[in-house]
Amino acid sequence: MxxxxxxxxxxxxxxxxxxxxxxxxxxxxxxxxxxxxxxxxxxxxxxxxxxxxxxxxxxxxxxxxxxxxxxxxxxxxxxxxxxxxxxxxxxxxIGEAAMHAATMLACRFSVLTTLERSVPIIEDNAARYGLGIRCRGVHASDLPVLALEESGDDSAFSIIREAATRILKKDRSDALVLGCGGMTHFAERLGNELGVPVVDGVxxxxxxxxxxxxLNLGTSKAGGYAYPREKTSPISKEDSHA
Amino acid sequence: MxxxxxxxxxxxxxxxxxxxxxxxxxxxxxxxxxxxxxxxxxxxxxxxxxxxxxxxxxxxxxxxxxxxxxxxxxxxxxxxxxxxxxxxxxxxxIGEAAMHAATMLACRFSVLTTLERSVPIIEDNAARYGLGIRCRGVHASDLPVLALEESGDDSAFSIIREAATRILKKDRSDALVLGCGGMTHFAERLGNELGVPVVDGVxxxxxxxxxxxxLNLGTSKAGGYAYPREKTSPISKEDSHA
Amino acid sequence: MxxxxxxxxxxxxxxxxxxxxxxxxxxxxxxxxxxxxxxxxxxxxxxxxxxxxxxxxxxxxxxxxxxxxxxxxxxxxxxxxxxxxxxxxxxxxIGEAAMHAATMLACRFSVLTTLERSVPIIEDNAARYGLGIRCRGVHASDLPVLALEESGDDSAFSIIREAATRILKKDRSDALVLGCGGMTHFAERLGNELGVPVVDGVxxxxxxxxxxxxLNLGTSKAGGYAYPREKTSPISKEDSHA
Amino acid sequence: MxxxxxxxxxxxxxxxxxxxxxxxxxxxxxxxxxxxxxxxxxxxxxxxxxxxxxxxxxxxxxxxxxxxxxxxxxxxxxxxxxxxxxxxxxxxxIGEAAMHAATMLACRFSVLTTLERSVPIIEDNAARYGLGIRCRGVHASDLPVLALEESGDDSAFSIIREAATRILKKDRSDALVLGCGGMTHFAERLGNELGVPVVDGVxxxxxxxxxxxxLNLGTSKAGGYAYPREKTSPISKEDSHA
Amino acid sequence: MxxxxxxxxxxxxxxxxxxxxxxxxxxxxxxxxxxxxxxxxxxxxxxxxxxxxxxxxxxxxxxxxxxxxxxxxxxxxxxxxxxxxxxxxxxxxIGEAAMHAATMLACRFSVLTTLERSVPIIEDNAARYGLGIRCRGVHASDLPVLALEESGDDSAFSIIREAATRILKKDRSDALVLGCGGMTHFAERLGNELGVPVVDGVxxxxxxxxxxxxLNLGTSKAGGYAYPREKTSPISKEDSHA
Amino acid sequence: MxxxxxxxxxxxxxxxxxxxxxxxxxxxxxxxxxxxxxxxxxxxxxxxxxxxxxxxxxxxxxxxxxxxxxxxxxxxxxxxxxxxxxxxxxxxxIGEAAMHAATMLACRFSVLTTLERSVPIIEDNAARYGLGIRCRGVHASDLPVLALEESGDDSAFSIIREAATRILKKDRSDALVLGCGGMTHFAERLGNELGVPVVDGVxxxxxxxxxxxxLNLGTSKAGGYAYPREKTSPISKEDSHA
CATH class of the missing domain: 3.40.50.12500 (Rossmann fold)
Incomplete structure (x- = not known):
């Protein structure tokens, strides 16, 4: 496969x-x-x-x-x-995967992402996936995606661990969702140190x-995810932009 | 494992x-x-x-x-x-597994269960899992769980297929979720005949x-799913019910 | 009656x-x-x-x-x-009774329960009863049910009163719901001291x-609360577990 | 009292x-x-x-x-x-009383009111009280409030009973809520004939x-339902409208 | 016009x-x-x-x-x-106008109103308009409507600006909605000083x-906002209160 | 401007x-x-x-x-x-503009769009904008966007009018929202014929x-809509894809 x-x-x-x-x-x-x-x-x-x-x-x-x-x-x-x-x-x-998984493992979870500007996007997604009450908060570490690579791993890990500890306590959450693909390699170590499930989306x-x-299950091809229709315009596009 | x-x-x-x-x-x-x-x-x-x-x-x-x-x-x-x-x-x-999976495969899904009395239970669960808008309807086939075994497979299958066809059309849904563990063995055949993903919870x-x-992910032991506390009563139970 | x-x-x-x-x-x-x-x-x-x-x-x-x-x-x-x-x-x-009653008496209410692990259960119930926006918070006193009996009443009452005062202020709520059957005997005294409705579920x-x-109103016997059906298995249970 | x-x-x-x-x-x-x-x-x-x-x-x-x-x-x-x-x-x-009561008696209920124009008002209330999923529909009998008095009781009752039977079936609801104070006197008879709880708000x-x-519980006087403040304008009202 | x-x-x-x-x-x-x-x-x-x-x-x-x-x-x-x-x-x-507008300008907004007792009313409205997730908080300045006139403008403005700064930070909101018609004249100056959109409802x-x-669009006269019906009572009102 | x-x-x-x-x-x-x-x-x-x-x-x-x-x-x-x-x-x-406007004009509205595959997208948007209860239905005319141009206006208009009449009745809605930019030129005529507000998004x-x-109100530049940050990679992109 x-x-x-x-x-x-x-x-x-x-x-x-x-x-x-x-x-x-x-x-x-x-x-x-x-x-x-x-x-x-x-x-x-x-x-x-x-x-x-x-x-x-x-x-x-x-x-x-x-x-x-x-x-x-x-x-x-x-x-x-x-x-x-x-x-x-x-x-x-990886967002939906991680958030769905978190609901299978914990009563309440929190998300730790990179920048504040991503917070409303993730909140909107969580609402759309219907996980509102399960997700007690989406928080920013203020560590940009690329800084996760740049900073020595230990330095970035310390920041992430400190933020994770703080938000789990504040939100009284039982699991942490890592809100960025660039945090993937921290998941296992963080889970060991925090003592709660740390869910990595990747x-x-x-x-x-x-x-x-x-299970032979693929994307439905019968409705909103059907293949896009072939479109032929009655008016040539050249003409359109002549 | x-x-x-x-x-x-x-x-x-x-x-x-x-x-x-x-x-x-x-x-x-x-x-x-x-x-x-x-x-x-x-x-x-x-x-x-x-x-x-x-x-x-x-x-x-x-x-x-x-x-x-x-x-x-x-x-x-x-x-x-x-x-x-x-x-x-x-x-x-199997309910949550199937309904979460259906959201990964289709814009909108419908659930086909056995009896009308299970419908509000499943609706409540879907609401609690936050899938309200994705799930366009929960329907009963009026075929009780045990009848799924009793009736020859072909007869039960015909009833299920007929009901599935009807509700997919009525709900304009793109995937079907089988709302009973006893329908498990119908999933593949039904998927082939209906041409949309048929999700079996088992x-x-x-x-x-x-x-x-x-992924080494288990149930969180830190919050609402922590192990039950040992309880020792200040008053002996014998006395309580003396 | x-x-x-x-x-x-x-x-x-x-x-x-x-x-x-x-x-x-x-x-x-x-x-x-x-x-x-x-x-x-x-x-x-x-x-x-x-x-x-x-x-x-x-x-x-x-x-x-x-x-x-x-x-x-x-x-x-x-x-x-x-x-x-x-x-x-x-x-x-007693949970639904108290929470429905609180909505009849106050714009916004808070719930004070015993342990943190009960908080998500009560939150889920409040959401299911549809009281989300009326209920501004569910809080734990960290006093277990049995300790409500054990500790001298005055000591337990002090803890409850202190917690109640704190959460009413934090949540800016106008009424308190006692979130445990074991707090029943505190309701009246607490209401007098707090100056807001204190709703006891019992x-x-x-x-x-x-x-x-x-009003001659009983549980509906026509739908999801109908009497359970008698079930007779086509296959004897003895055989099943032979 | x-x-x-x-x-x-x-x-x-x-x-x-x-x-x-x-x-x-x-x-x-x-x-x-x-x-x-x-x-x-x-x-x-x-x-x-x-x-x-x-x-x-x-x-x-x-x-x-x-x-x-x-x-x-x-x-x-x-x-x-x-x-x-x-x-x-x-x-x-009487609306909130009846709808809260219906949730205590039935998994799902429907409301039968008088005119179509009242439907969105009741729907909005039900949403505000948080009863959305429990209330499967709000329907109009098209019989205005005053006509409930005017028409001989038997004629009005027939219309109500017919509408009630139809909407209970359509909504697959287990209880009926009478959506008008003028239907009060029909409740008992209707309950007997329909075989499900018929909840009258009055x-x-x-x-x-x-x-x-x-229970010595009154309206909270500490928050959104506190007594209106006395207001004294810095500018005399006479002057205002001079 | x-x-x-x-x-x-x-x-x-x-x-x-x-x-x-x-x-x-x-x-x-x-x-x-x-x-x-x-x-x-x-x-x-x-x-x-x-x-x-x-x-x-x-x-x-x-x-x-x-x-x-x-x-x-x-x-x-x-x-x-x-x-x-x-x-x-x-x-x-002006409430709906301002809150709808705020969703067109910012991911998340906060409302600053006068008194705490107005907060649940505005929260209920925001929920009814469906703006829950966009509106991160409704807050009171504790400055009554009339005090907005009485106090010298500078004094009132200072209180409003201080409160606005605090709640934007606490809520991590990107826009402020002025929650009172009496704050209208502060909008422009406040927007300049805060550096985010300040939406005035008037x-x-x-x-x-x-x-x-x-656009020749008026209030619909076909449904819930249709003109009130003329009502003629079968029983004279004089008789009613005889 | x-x-x-x-x-x-x-x-x-x-x-x-x-x-x-x-x-x-x-x-x-x-x-x-x-x-x-x-x-x-x-x-x-x-x-x-x-x-x-x-x-x-x-x-x-x-x-x-x-x-x-x-x-x-x-x-x-x-x-x-x-x-x-x-x-x-x-x-x-134009979707948000039209749907917000419809809530200012009617208790309940319906949306008429082109193809079924757009329905869940619009439903999701309406939910995200929080208009769920105001929007009673999103419907497809099955007339693709381009066919709105191709077919003689009268033919397309007839299809739209027929569909609009049907869905207003079915949904018991008081206003119609045109769910496609290509229907813009039908709005006025349709409003005249239907007798309810017909809201065109453009x-x-x-x-x-x-x-x-x-009103000097622009997009907030302080939060989720702030200008994208300049990004400089620590690792050259050439190297990345070498």
């Missing part, structure tokens, strides 16, 4: 880090490839980066061989709905997509 | 059928056992059956060797929260629990 | 205290009996205790003479739906059930 | 009918008076009638001796919040207010 | 201040008149003031020449639904009503 | 038609330009078209002179959040954006 992980941003080091995590956690026999659109923003910070990335992801998948399933490795679940329309295999965002999405593929 | 599937009702044939499905869909290397509490109701039809079953499930798991993860094979997700408190491995109800829950186990 | 109050836990002293409160507040002519299932947990702290208690409550009512109405004296409203299926008279949980539920009985 | 029932409209026959119902269902020892503001609209059909009636109700209660508790006998719960600010005793609308509100009074 | 602004309270200075603001911000060609009902409360502080004001507003508009559109200049949107029934032109409350409502009039 | 209307699809005829409508309804002194990205899909039918269009819209506005305000002329409100981040003037989608959005510009 082949899973394509699409890192919406164009950071190759983060893509490699995500690929490493995914290969470590996937089932034996699963073939993982991680790719990122070279022309995408270097990191996804907000709606505008997300919209640019969605476009480049659609081009990337159009030009790639079909995989059996797909993971979108941005916690904002950028472009997931759009990809679902064009692909037959299951497509899963790992969870890979395993959930494996599950859906294994 | 060992997964214990608990069929809340005491129907051994249904338990065996569930076990067969689970073994067919699980990953290689997963050891599946399905069990049912012998003193539970023969089928779970409503809140009262559910409350009786929850008690017997707690006794069953207390007396069983710990597994790595657990599936509760009733679409009402009977007793799932209670089990989570007493168990360290992940515990997943299969999905098995794969999702495998996923969580594989 | 005869009302049976079922204390889900097996604490006889608490049951007697609840019975005393109920007899003091009920209308003249109402015959109050309080009972508790002897094999139930000593206190209801979380989902697992609640599931055990629900089972024992069903057995208790099966073995009791029918009453005209029923009160379930645990703020989690443990087993209320299950009891409604098996009983014709109205059945009311008293309120008794009076509301009296109201429904007086 | 003295309860004042305020019929927001100025129909004396309806006021008398409401008073009769209330006296029949109240506890012994309760002194019921029903009154209506003589200058109010003849029936409350929509927001504008409701706003006029609220004003006249405030004047009526300002000029009346204080009662121990109050019932507002319009299903729209017209003016209830305003009255709560000016009165110390509990104030209950009766229910009277008993619930009795309950709250009996 | 003629717009009538109705200040629900009877403060002539505030009415003049509102009129000045409106005339300053309206389009050229728009004829603005602001009026207040002379017998209304001096300020609208809570539900009771609001109910009195609604009545006087209905009388005021009944006695006024029809305008092309109407603005209700109280942030509680007092009487707006009632006015809509009796008027053909669009009617807009200005916004005037422009939005202009927009609707310009 | 200059407003740029961005038609997300690349249909020049539709862009011209939108521009004509906008110029007809705008205030005197407003300078309207409508443009469409030449490489965008010919019509926006679903998430994938929307994602492609969002990208091209961002490029279009990056290359255009800044306007004072912006309208996005697709009822799905495609790319609106992304544009808000990059632009200082107010940005309004016209409404133009007037609302004029309003916001006139």
């Amino acid at each position: 082949r899973i394509l992980i699409i890192n919406p941003n164009s950071s190759a080091p983060m893509t490699r880090s995500i690929e490493e995590t995914a290969r470590r956690v996937c089932s034996s026999g699963t073939d993982i490839t991680a790719a990122c659109p070279p022309d995408s923003p270097l990191s996804i910070e907000g709606h505008s980066d997300g919209a640019l990335a969605a476009y480049h992801m659609l081009r990337l998948t159009d030009q790639s061989d079909p995989a059996d399933g797909y993971v979108v490795a941005c916690f904002d679940d950028t472009g997931v709905d759009a990809l679902r329309e064009r692909l037959a295999g299951p497509v899963l965002g 790992s969870t999405a890979v395993r959930f997509v494996e599950s859906l593929i294994g | 060992r997964i214990l599937i608990i069929n809340p009702n005491s129907s051994a044939p249904m338990t065996r059928s569930i076990e067969e499905t689970a073994r067919r869909v699980c990953s290689s290397g997963t050891d599946i056992t399905a069990a049912c509490p012998p003193d539970s109701p023969l089928s779970i039809e409503g809140h009262s059956d559910g409350a009786l079953a929850a008690y017997h499930m707690l006794r069953l798991t207390d007396q069983s060797d710990p597994a790595d993860g657990y599936v509760v094979a009733c679409f009402d997700d009977t007793g799932v929260d209670a089990l989570r408190e007493r168990l360290a491995g992940p515990v997943l109800g 299969s999905t829950a098995v794969r999702f629990v495998e996923s969580l186990i594989g | 005869r009302i049976l109050i079922i204390n889900p836990n097996s604490s006889a002293p608490m049951t007697r205290s609840i019975e005393e409160t109920a007899r003091r507040v009920c209308s003249s002519g109402t015959d109050i009996t309080a009972a508790c299932p002897p094999d139930s947990p000593l206190s209801i702290e979380g989902h697992s205790d609640g599931a055990l208690a629900a089972y024992h409550m069903l057995r208790l009512t099966d073995q009791s003479d029918p009453a005209d109405g029923y009160v379930v004296a645990c703020f989690d409203d443990t087993g209320v739906d299950a009891l409604r299926e098996r009983l014709a008279g109205p059945v009311l949980g 008293s309120t539920a008794v009076r509301f059930v009296e109201s429904l009985i007086g | 003295r309860i004042l029932i305020i019929n927001p409209n100025s129909s004396a026959p309806m006021t008398r009918s409401i008073e009769e119902t209330a006296r029949r269902v109240c506890s012994s020892g309760t002194d019921i008076t029903a009154a209506c503001p003589p200058d109010s609209p003849l029936s409350i059909e929509g927001h504008s009638d409701g706003a006029l009636a609220a004003y006249h109700m405030l004047r009526l209660t300002d000029q009346s001796d204080p009662a121990d508790g109050y019932v507002v006998a319009c299903f729209d719960d017209t003016g209830v919040d305003a009255l709560r600010e000016r009165l110390a005793g509990p104030v209950l609308g 009766s229910t509100a009277v008993r619930f207010v009795e309950s709250l009074i009996g | 003629r717009i009538l602004i109705i200040n629900p309270n009877s403060s002539a200075p505030m009415t003049r201040s509102i009129e000045e603001t409106a005339r300053r911000v309206c389009s050229s060609g728009t004829d603005i008149t602001a009026a207040c009902p002379p017998d209304s409360p001096l300020s609208i502080e809570g539900h009771s003031d609001g109910a009195l004001a609604a009545y006087h507003m209905l009388r005021l508009t009944d006695q006024s020449d029809p305008a092309d559109g109407y603005v209700v200049a109280c942030f509680d949107d007092t009487g707006v639904d009632a006015l809509r029934e009796r008027l053909a032109g669009p009617v807009l409350g 200005s916004t409502a005037v422009r939005f009503v202009e927009s609707l009039i310009g | 200059r407003i740029l209307i961005i038609n997300p699809n690349s249909s020049a005829p539709m862009t011209r038609s939108i521009e004509e409508t906008a110029r007809r309804v705008c205030s005197s002194g407003t300078d309207i330009t409508a443009a469409c990205p030449p490489d965008s899909p010919l019509s926006i039918e679903g998430h994938s078209d929307g994602a492609l269009a969002a990208y091209h819209m961002l490029r279009l506005t990056d290359q255009s002179d800044p306007a004072d305000g912006y309208v996005v002329a697709c009822f799905d409100d495609t790319g609106v959040d992304a544009l808000r981040e990059r632009l200082a003037g107010p940005v309004l989608g 016209s409404t959005a133009v007037r609302f954006v004029e309003s916001l510009i006139g």
